[in-house]
Amino acid sequence: MQDKVKDIAARVKELRELSDLSLPEMASRLQVEESYLRSFEAGREDISASKLNEIAQIFDVDLALLLTGKAPRMDVFTVTRAGKGVSVERRKQYKYQALAANFSNKKAEPFLVTVAPKGEGAEVSLNSHPGQEMDFVLEGTLKVVIHGHEVILNPGDSIFYDSSNPHGMVALGDQPAKFIAIIM
Numbered sequence: 285m286q287d288k289v290k291d292i293a294a295r296v297k298e299l300r301e302l303s304d305l306s307l308p309e310m311a312s313r314l315q316v317e318e319s320y321l322r323s324f325e326a327g328r329e330d331i332s333a334s335k336l337n338e339i340a341q342i343f344d345v346d347l348a349l350l351l352t353g354k355a356p357r358m359d360v361f362t363v364t365r366a367g368k369g370v371s372v373e374r375r376k377q378y379k380y381q382a383l384a385a386n387f388s389n390k391k392a393e394p395f396l397v398t399v400a401p402k403g404e405g406a407e408v409s410l411n412s413h414p415g416q417e418m419d420f421v422l423e424g425t426l427k428v429v430i431h432g433h434e435v436i437l438n439p440g441d442s443i444f445y446d447s448s449n450p451h452g453m454v455a456l457g458d459q460p461a462k463f464i465a466i467i468m
Contacts, residue, residue, distance in 0.1 A: 290327035292336070295350050297325040299343045300385050314338055332415035334447070337393055337467055341414070347393055348385040356388040369396060383464075392468040399426065399463075401455040410450035416468045417447040424461030428453045437463075 300310050307325075311318040314335060323329035340347040346367040348356045351370055356362075362384055369381035383394040397419075408429045419428065420442040427433045428443055435443060445451065447467065455461035 289330055291353065292325045292350055293325050295333075295353060296336075296339055298461060299339075299345065299350075302324075302368045303343060305342075305363070310342075313342060332411055333378075333395070334411055334467065338413055346390065347386060348382065351382065351385065356386045356390075359389065361381050362387040380465075385399045392466050395463045395467070397457040397463050399424075399461045401452060401458055401460060408452040408454045410452040412450045414446050415447050416445065417451075418442060418444040418466045418468075419453070420464045422462045422464065424459045425456040426453050426461040427456050429465075 288320040291376060293401055300307070302412045304315075307321060308318050314321065314334070320329060324331045334348055337347055346356050348370065364383045364385075367381075369383050371379075371381055379398040379400075381396040381398075383396055384390055408427065410429065417450065419426070419437070421437045421439050423439060426437045428451065430443070430445050431449045436456070437443060453461075
């Protein structure tokens with residue numbers, strides 16, 4: 285996974301430099317510390333999928349280009365077979381699989397997300413990103429924390445929210461939770 289992080293970081297740095305965007309300007313736009321961004325671009329620090337999505341929007345490129353180094357080429361439809369989506373292991377607690385990485389000019393980014401259980405009373409780490417998000421639970425029980433509220437979701441339940449509000453989730457019980465996340 286570390287090589288994948290370094291590859292993604294190199295693509296981000298190259299895009300930033302080609303766009304004549306300074307490190308402090310980029311850090312400000314992403315609302316992260318300059319030292320964190322410098323460490324990420326050097327391949328020493330990981331970055332969330334939501335921040336990668338923000339970076340893709342800043343440079344007006346598809347997220348797939350950052351993840352794979354290849355521009356998507358499908359524009360009518362794309363099929364992602366079970367277990368064959370582009371793997372995006374961005375944070376230890378979440379495992380993402382991009383479900384439309386090969387479709388160009390997407391208006392949303394769909395992911396299959398797996399959250400491992402962390403045990404009773406586990407703290408939920410929060411993040412935020414521009415836009416909106418919809419999460420639809422497929423398996424397990426998911427606790428979503430959004431804007432000071434805790435919402436428990438079971439298979440078949442969904443939540444739609446303004447993702448600029450701090451939010452996070454954790455699997456409850458002893459089984460992972462799987463859900464479809466669509467970031468718009």
